[in-house]
Amino acid sequence: MNQYEPSLALTNALLIDGTGGPVIDGATVVVSGSRIAAAGTDVLVSPHARVVDLAGKALLPGLIDAHVHLGGLGFRSTPPFGGRAATDDYAAAREGALRYGVTTQRSLGDFLHDSIAVRDGIESGTLAGARVVTSGPSFQVEGGHPNATVWGSEPAAVREGARMPKSAEEAERMVGELAATGVDLVKIIISNNAIFGPARPELKMPWHLTDAIVDAAHAHGLRVAAHTETVEDARAAVERGVDDIEHLVLRAQEPQDEAAAEELFALMADRGTYLVPTMVAHQFEASADGDARTLRYGNHLIRRAYEAGVRLGVGSDAHSPGLHGWKLRDELVMMVHDQGIPAPAALSMATRTNAELLGIADRLGTVEPGKFADLLIVSGNPAQDITAIGHIHQVIRDGRVVFKGAGA
Incomplete structure (x- = not known):
């Protein structure tokens, strides 16, 4: 049963407020209703x-997962990709995330009306779970990824979860329809199916259709996320004005063209294009006991993006029951242990930067007066030891x- 505190004072906390500033010891955060009323060291209570002493514990903004799929992706699932009826209103995804401190999720590819209904139900309080930002269906090529790969061409999934325009005019019309229905952003899949076998260039989204989708989305005030699998495709997408790159590469164990990567990162930093690498979902190794500290991405591509000044978001690509929440935790561990990104920076990426990426930074992402009281309390200090992010005390x-x- 959820507990509601009309006036709650969280005292003696180690405050990691998400702004990227120094950790504040002995802080107090006052919650009034659904909002943060005050935060700092000289806060009158x-x-x-109701006073709760958080000595020995850290208080952070609720984590934001910038890349999930509420309805699944497929492979061993039945059905391979579903909506409200197949997933009990996405119950595992929306409620499971909270167990790991994820209070907001951006779903990049789901059934249109179902994902919007669940988003609105969570926001109104009729459904429990992490907040949802959704693109609804994603733009794809017929016979390509994911409609003919992980979805197995299942008719309902293709009909409800994909948009497959054949012309620029059709692409513009489809974007307009999605905007009118209330999506929060637009998602494009740029893939030639190479992760499932030999590359098939005819299955890649044509660039003239990408141009039409991006232009139409921006005309409707919607951001555009682009799934890419190579540095070259990422650069082409950035040049066409997409707002963020998802994955970047899906074969992280393969050598990357360092010069091409540096050029891409310089371009992204200059344009303010975000990168959400989803390392934990692709090409990594783990120990037999699943210890997140042993995860390996195969290269330091993401660290190089960070050093180049690219705005890094954090996403897990969670897509099956039981994966939402804990995969974001492991992504943070990989950011720090594998890529060498400082823990305070990684935590800020999963809170403030993700909120900026999702367009919700005016109300979420940092612990500041006036913002919604979405908070994570953990034992220990994740700014020193990132694995403490998994020691959940309270959400x-x-x-x-x-x-x-x-x-x-």
């Missing part, structure tokens, strides 16, 4: 407030306690 969303860890 009302005698009527608060909208000022309500939505999950308690062991001993909380």
Whole structure:
């Protein structure tokens, strides 16, 4: 049962506020209703407030996962990709994320009306779970990825989860229809199916259609996320004005053209294009016991992007029951342990930067007065040891306690 505190004072916390500034020891955060009322070291606490002492614990903004699929992706799933009826209103995805401190998820490819209905149901409080930002269906090529790969050409998935224009005019019309229905952004798949066998260039989204989709989306005030699998395709997409690159590469164990990567990162930094690498979902190794600290991405491509000044988001590509939430935790561990990105920077990426990417930074992503009280409390100090992000003490969303860890 969720608990609602009209005036809650969280005291003696190690505050990691998401802004990228220094960690604040001995901080107090006051929650009033669904909002943060005050945060800092000289905060006056009302005698009527319920006071919770967080000594030995860190308090952060709720984590944001910038890349999930509420309805799944396929392979061993039945059905391979589904909507509300097949997934119990996406229950595992929306509720499971909260157990790991993920209070907002961006779904990049799902059934249109179902994902919007669940998004709105969560926002209104009729459904429990992490907040949802959704693209609805993604733009794809018929016979390409994912409609003919992980979905196995399943009719309902193709009909509800894909848009496959044959002309620029049709692409513009489809974007307009999605905008009118209420999507939060547009997603394009740029893939030649090479991760499933020999490359098939005829199955890659034609660049003239990409141009039409990007232009139409921007005309409707919608951002564009582009799934890419090579540095070359990422650069072409950035040149065409996409707002963020998803994955970048899907064969991370293969050598990358370092000069081409440096040119891409310089271009992305100059244009302010975001990168959400989803390392944990692609081409990594793990120990037999699944220890996240042993995960390996195969190269330091993402560290080079960070050093070049690219705005890095954090996403997991979670797509099956049980994966939402914990995969974002492992992505953060990989950012720090594998790519050498400082833990405070990685935490800011999963909160403030992701909020900026999703267009919700005015109300989420940092612990500041006036913003929604979506908060994560963990034991230890994840700014020093990133694995502490998994030691969940309590999760608060909208000022309500939505999950308690062991001993909380």
